[in-house]
Amino acid sequence: MNNSVVSGHGSAVSDAVLDFDGVAFSYAGTPPTPVLRDVTITIRRGEYVTLVGPSGSGKSTFLNIVGLLDRASAGRYLLAGRDTSGLSDDERTALRGRSIGFVFQAFHLMPHRSAVENVELAMLYNGTDPSERRARARDTLRRVGLGHRLNSLPTRLSGGERQRVAIARAMVNQPDLLLCDEPTGNLDSTTARAVLELIDELHSLGLTIIVITHDPAVASRGNRQLSILDGILTDHNTTGDHDTTTRVPT
Ligand SMILES: Nc1ncnc2c1ncn2[C@@H]1O[C@H](COP(=O)(O)OP(=O)(O)OP(=O)(O)O)[C@@H](O)[C@H]1O
Ligand SMILES: [Mg+2]
Numbered sequence: 623m624n625n626s627v628v629s630g631h632g633s634a635v636s637d638a639v640l641d642f643d644g645v646a647f648s649y650a651g652t653p654p655t656p657v658l659r660d661v662t663i664t665i666r667r668g669e670y671v672t673l674v675g676p677s678g679s680g681k682s683t684f685l686n687i688v689g690l691l692d693r694a695s696a697g698r699y700l701l702a703g704r705d706t707s708g709l710s711d712d713e714r715t716a717l718r719g720r721s722i723g724f725v726f727q728a729f730h731l732m733p734h735r736s737a738v739e740n741v742e743l744a745m746l747y748n749g750t751d752p753s754e755r756r757a758r759a760r761d762t763l764r765r766v767g768l769g770h771r772l773n774s775l776p777t778r779l780s781g782g783e784r785q786r787v788a789i790a791r792a793m794v795n796q797p798d799l800l801l802c803d804e805p806t807g808n809l810d811s812t813t814a815r816a817v818l819e820l821i822d823e824l825h826s827l828g829l830t831i832i833v834i835t836h837d838p839a840v841a842s843r844g845n846r847q848l849s850i851l852d853g854i855l856t857d858h859n860t861t862g863d864h865d866t867t868t869r870v871p872t
Contacts, residue, residue, distance in 0.1 A: 640665040645697035659853040670825040672844030690718040723792025727804035731776040762790040782813035
């Protein structure tokens with residue numbers, strides 16, 4: 623976890639989980655396809671950020687760069703104060719495993735592994751003692767309300783339960799940042815509400831969260847709303863507590 627947090631009157635940088643300065647991204651090709659243009663934004667520890675935008679506007683691309691799955695074509699990205707641009711692929715993978723949890727619309731669970739095994743897999747390459755993995759996976763599944771489904775295969779779980787397994791998997795390494803790409807996109811409204819309540823709860827425990835959504839009701843749950851159009855990111859809270867460039871006294 624970040625040990626550079628300055629309590630009380632921290633500077634704009636010291637409690638930043640994510641700091642993008644002029645980040646751009648293009649897909650290779652002739653000509654290249656520009657997707658993100660000159661994105662400058664700081665997200666601080668404990669924020670709950672939602673991101674909306676039309677299909678193809680660059681939301682998943684943004685999240686993939688934040689999650690170190692793609693590399694920015696230009697600009698600087700600091701994750702918990704660490705400059706990611708000079709890192710090797712192995713270093714990026716290690717940092718991702720330690721710092722980032724992902725939740726996707728389609729769950730992305732291993733179909734032939736039980737709930738507890740799916741969560742354990744997230745600890746495979748991060749140095750967690752093998753004897754500890756099972757206990758931590760169980761404990762995290764209990765925290766998301768799945769203590770009674772530890773040994774179930776994903777195919778035997780409801781959509782909401784599958785997404786809870788995915789959230790447990792994302793949480794088990796105590797990441798700096800939880801990234802959710804349309805986490806309720808495959809769920810009915812009642813199940814979606816339960817998953818959103820779980821995300822609210824994780825936020826209230828101090829986790830920093832970014833949620834991509836098409837649903838204005840989901841977007842309004844965050845305490846900071848962003849939108850993206852043609853690769854341009856707009857922050858709708860720039861005059862309040864979440865000004866991206868200046869520190870507002872607290
Ligand atoms: N592998 C790729 N190669 C080239 N272009 C791509 C590739 N992946 C995505 N794109 C393009 O990049 C743009 C942004 O895609 P992205 O997936 O970030 O959109 P999105 O906002 O997440 O859309 P959706 O709401 O449909 O998920 C789109 O125009 C898309 O066609
Ligand atoms: Mg997308």
